Amino acid sequence: xxxxxxxxxxxxxxxxxxxxxxxxxxxxxxxxxxxxxxxxxxxxxxxxxxxxxxxxxxxxxxxxxxxxxxxxxxxxxxxxxxxxxxxxxxxxxxxxxxxxxxxxxxxxxxxxxxxxxxxxxxxxxxxxxxxxxxxxxxxxxxxxxxxxxxxxxxxxxxxxxxxxxxxxxxxxxxxxxxxxxxxxxxxxxxxxxxxxxxxxxxxxxxxxxxxxxxxxxxxxxxxxxxxxxxxxxxxxxxxxxxxxxxxxxxxxxxxxxxxxxxxxxxxxxxxxxxxxxxxxxxxxxxxxxxxxxxxxxxxxxxxxxxx
Amino acid sequence: xxxxxxxxxxxxxxxxxxxxxxxxxxxxxxxxxxxxxxxxxxxxxxxxxxxxxxxxxxxxxxxxxxxxxxxxxxxxxxxxxxxxxxxxxxxxxxxxxxxxxxxxxxxxxxxxxxxxxxxxxxxxxxxxxxxxxxxxxxxxxxxxxxxxxxxxxxxxxxxxxxxxxxxxxxxxxxxxxxxxxxxxxxxxxxxxxxxxxxxxxxxxxxxxxxxxxxxxxxxxxxxxxxxxxxxxxxxxxxxxxxxxxxxxxxxxxxxxxxxxxxxxxxxxxxxxxxxxxxxxxxxxxxxxxxxxxxxxxxxxxxxxxxxxxxx
Numbered sequence: 091x092x093x094x095x096x097x098x099x100x101x102x103x104x105x106x107x108x109x110x111x112x113x114x115x116x117x118x119x120x121x122x123x124x125x126x127x128x129x130x131x132x133x134x135x136x137x138x139x140x141x142x143x144x145x146x147x148x149x150x151x152x153x154x155x156x157x158x159x160x161x162x163x164x165x166x167x168x169x170x171x172x173x174x175x176x177x178x179x180x181x182x183x184x185x186x187x188x189x190x191x192x193x194x195x196x197x198x199x200x201x202x203x204x205x206x207x208x209x210x211x212x213x214x215x216x217x218x219x220x221x222x223x224x225x226x227x228x229x230x231x232x233x234x235x236x237x238x239x240x241x242x243x244x245x246x247x248x249x250x251x252x253x254x255x256x257x258x259x260x261x262x263x264x265x266x267x268x269x270x271x272x273x274x275x276x277x278x279x280x281x282x283x284x285x286x287x288x289x290x291x292x293x294x295x296x297x298x299x300x301x302x303x304x305x306x307x308x309x310x311x312x313x314x315x316x317x318x319x320x321x322x323x324x325x326x327x328x329x330x331x332x333x334x335x336x337x338x339x340x341x342x343x344x345x346x347x348x349x350x351x352x353x354x355x356x357x358x359x360x361x362x363x364x365x366x367x368x369x370x371x372x373x374x375x376x377x378x379x380x381x382x383x384x385x386x387x388x389x390x391x392x393x394x395x396x397x
Numbered sequence: 398x399x400x401x402x403x404x405x406x407x408x409x410x411x412x413x414x415x416x417x418x419x420x421x422x423x424x425x426x427x428x429x430x431x432x433x434x435x436x437x438x439x440x441x442x443x444x445x446x447x448x449x450x451x452x453x454x455x456x457x458x459x460x461x462x463x464x465x466x467x468x469x470x471x472x473x474x475x476x477x478x479x480x481x482x483x484x485x486x487x488x489x490x491x492x493x494x495x496x497x498x499x500x501x502x503x504x505x506x507x508x509x510x511x512x513x514x515x516x517x518x519x520x521x522x523x524x525x526x527x528x529x530x531x532x533x534x535x536x537x538x539x540x541x542x543x544x545x546x547x548x549x550x551x552x553x554x555x556x557x558x559x560x561x562x563x564x565x566x567x568x569x570x571x572x573x574x575x576x577x578x579x580x581x582x583x584x585x586x587x588x589x590x591x592x593x594x595x596x597x598x599x600x601x602x603x604x605x606x607x608x609x610x611x612x613x614x615x616x617x618x619x620x621x622x623x624x625x626x627x628x629x630x631x632x633x634x635x636x637x638x639x640x641x642x643x644x645x646x647x648x649x650x651x652x653x654x655x656x657x658x659x660x661x662x663x664x665x666x667x668x669x670x671x672x673x674x675x676x677x678x679x680x681x682x683x684x685x686x687x688x689x690x691x692x693x694x695x696x697x698x699x700x701x702x703x704x705x706x707x708x
Contacts, residue, residue, distance in 0.1 A: 134516030141509060142527045145585065149530070151553055152542045168551050214433040222419070223426030229434065236441055238697060240646045242667045243690040246674055246683045247447035248440065253461045270436035294418065300425035329535040331649050332671070347537040351653050354541050362545055369538035380533045384526050 149373070155366040156180070163362040179367035187364075188341060189371065192349040199264045199334075199345060200327040206269035207323045208316055215278025216304050220290060230279070233272045241332055249336055259339045268327060274319050281315035282308065318386045321379070328376060346372045452684035458677030467680075474684035484685065486661045487669040491689075493576055494583075494665065495644045502584040502640055503633070506591030511621070513592070514599045525596070529589035536586065540653035543582045544569065547654075569655050572662040579650045579663055587643065591636045598632025599625070638697050645693050 151170075155163060156179050158172040183189045217223070218230050248267055249258075257263030285308060293303045309316075334345045344352070350368045353359075452474055454467040478484050509528055513521055531539065546553045547568040555565035568578045602625055610620050626633075648667040651657050657664035657672075666689050673682040 131517060134512050138509070138512055138517065138524055142524065145528060145531060145589075147553075148539070148542050148546055148585075149534075151546060155545065163545075164551050168553060168556055210433040210436065213429045217426045217429035221422050221426035221429065223423040226426065229430060232442070233437070236437075236445065238642055238693065239441070239445055240642065240667075240690065240693060242646050242648070242670055243448055243686045244441065244444035246670075246679050246686060247444040247451055249674075250447075250451075250456075250461055250464050250679065251439075251444065254464070266436070267440040270433045270440070272437075272441070275433065300421060304429070325533055329537075331535075331537055332667075336671075336674070347535050347649075350535075350541060351537045351649070354537075354544070354653050355656060365541050366545070369541050372538040373534045376533050376535070377530065380530070381526070384529075 152366050152369050156370045160363045179363035182364055183367050192344050192346050196345040200324050202265045203268045203327045204320050204324045207271055207274045210270045211274030212278045214275050216282050218279045219282035233275050237272045259343050263337045277319050281312055321386050448683045451680050452687050454680045456680040474681050487664045487666045491666045498580045498583055498644050499641050502587055506588045507595055510592050510595035528592050531586045532589040536649040537653055540650050544654050572659050575655050575663045594636045598629050602628045638700050
């Protein structure tokens with residue numbers, strides 16, 4: 091127990107340093123140089139670049155592969171650059187397969203889940219951090235206790251429940267089980283705790299109601315935490331697989347990963363170009379969002395360690 | 398006399414006002430908690446408990462509409478489970494994946510984190526983003542790409558091996574190589590989040606300790622072992638637990654890349670649970686999932702005890 095509390099503070103304290111490591115790095119470097127200790131800087135760079143090539147290589151392979159006609163993809167040995175670049179794979183994706191539907195389904199489900207979590211988690215997080223009421227500790231314990239419960243434990247009874255609610259193969263069936271996640275409560279509670287109580291006291295003296303204090307005063311101060319939670323929730327939902335695979339039973343409700351997996355193991359399993367193009371379609375939007383908003387990802391990971 | 402009366406009324410009224418405020422605050426607390434808790438009880442707590450109860454029944458897909466009218470069969474599902482050859486195979490495979498995969502991922506991530514923290518001075522943010530890149534991508538999509546990379550003839554991996562004179566195997570169709578391939582892919586994809594966590598942990602290691610040790614003549618490796626590693630213990634523990642919990646549930650990788658084969662050599666516990674669910678054996682699947690859940694809880698508790706108290 092002591093370990094976990096210690097860890098929370100460790101990770102919490104590290105956030106500003108992680109967000110801005112550059113200023114601290116230079117003086118430190120100079121100091122170690124003063125000690126006269128040689129550092130293998132050039133080879134460390136070389137190794138890190140080598141590692142990066144290994145990490146980025148598969149994505150490049152995927153991107154280039156998506157523009158190659160199928161017969162080129164089966165060539166031995168394979169070439170990096172397409173000899174006859176083509177958009178056929180993408181054309182098939184959009185015309186013969188119902189790709190726009192899968193894309194839209196993924197967006198609808200991810201947006202709904204993200205909005206739900208932002209609202210419900212910030213409300214409960216605020217109550218747990220700033221309001222005093224009996225049972226509060228028990229609620230927090232309950233939420234925290236399920237933080238580590240894997241999806242594989244709950245999906246069977248969840249499916250029975252969703253069937254009886256008539257929500258199999260519907261958007262509510264895809265969305266409801268993920269609307270209130272414990273991770274968001276944890277994150278928002280941590281953030282609300284860092285805001286001063288005086289703001290609330292002052293607003294109460296001025297006669298503001300409890301909801302107004304939350305909505306107009308406290309919530310706007312939480313923008314960084316909301317951004318982090320929003321991005322991580324959207325990403326988790328976009329990449330989620332097991333539950334959509336179970337609930338979405340016909341093509342018109344498939345999300346992107348479900349559609350791709352089913353094509354990849356079905357009769358299209360050797361249509362390499364098509365599958366590469368499908369992978370690009372799932373990965374590239376997320377990569378763009380990630381590169382634009384990467385500081386929120388880093389903060390979220392450092393704060394909670396959850397992917 | 399008058400002053401005493403005045404202070405006592407003032408005291409009473411100021412006590413009364415917070416009382417009213419307190420009641421309003423308590424009410425607000427419950428109202429703010431209500432929406433989350435309602436959803437949470439129905440869709441999380443309920444299923445966690447139901448999964449446990451369900452594992453003692455003979456619920457099958459045909460009983461979906463009347464889940465309360467099923468027969469109670471005690472621990473039959475659990476006894477059946479441990480004599481089920483495929484389940485034992487799946488449990489072994491999951492252990493294999495975790496025992497090799499978690500340390501591998503952690504060591505790679507730690508090496509990168511230390512290199513980023515102390516080995517370089519420029520482009521640190523660039524590298525951090527680069528190494529984190531695969532983490533944000535869909536496992537399904539990545540698994541599809543890796544399936545092509547690992548193709549025996551037209552795949553990139555064997556082509557590169559061919560340049561150095563190695564005749565690469567048919568990775569995903571070999572009972573020997575299929576699992577190492579999945580492990581390599583998982584280490585590749587998940588390393589990045591551990592790099593970020595470890596980098597955060599490394600910021601807490603005091604530089605003065607390193608300097609003092611260096612003056613006393615301690616080499617880089619000695620300082621890493623005796624200063625960095627002990628200071629990093631809570632972070633390593635946390636990273637280890639999070640990675641292990643994820644790895645214990647691996648599912649997408651074999652689903653897309655090998656379909657659990659060849660000869661069940663990449664069938665994982667989560668995958669077998671899903672298969673049994675697909676066959677309609679709901680209560681059997683629930684029992685299996687619960688075994689996995691208990692293992693996850695035990696391993697987490699053990700890891701906290703083992704790594705956490707060794708101060």
